[in-house]
Amino acid sequence: MNQPTSTTGNANTGHELNQLAEDAHALLAATAGVAGEKVGEARQRLTAALDRAKAMAGQVRDKAVAGAKVADETVRANPYQAIAIGIGAGLLAGYLLGRRCGSKCD
Numbered sequence: 001m002n003q004p005t006s007t008t009g010n011a012n013t014g015h016e017l018n019q020l021a022e023d024a025h026a027l028l029a030a031t032a033g034v035a036g037e038k039v040g041e042a043r044q045r046l047t048a049a050l051d052r053a054k055a056m057a058g059q060v061r062d063k064a065v066a067g068a069k070v071a072d073e074t075v076r077a078n079p080y081q082a083i084a085i086g087i088g089a090g091l092l093a094g095y096l097l098g099r100r101c102g103s104k105c106d
Contacts, residue, residue: 017057024050 024046031039075082 017053021050021053 028043028046031043
């Protein structure tokens, strides 16, 4: 019930990263029969980069989920403070944007 939801931007980014990984794996498969020292080195570097990217993506996802859980718990424990902070941030942003625009935004 309290599952974090992803926005369209996050879903698109994840899809693009998955597509990139699939393309890289397809490239590796296509060059499997190609001989040559430089091709072999390039395949090794690409494989290592893919492994690092997967590990990094997993760490980022884990940290984001942990941060969302902490934020959710904090808001549920202190709902009135969370509302007050949100209102204060909105007022401050409105004030700063209002000062910035002034008569230029007409």
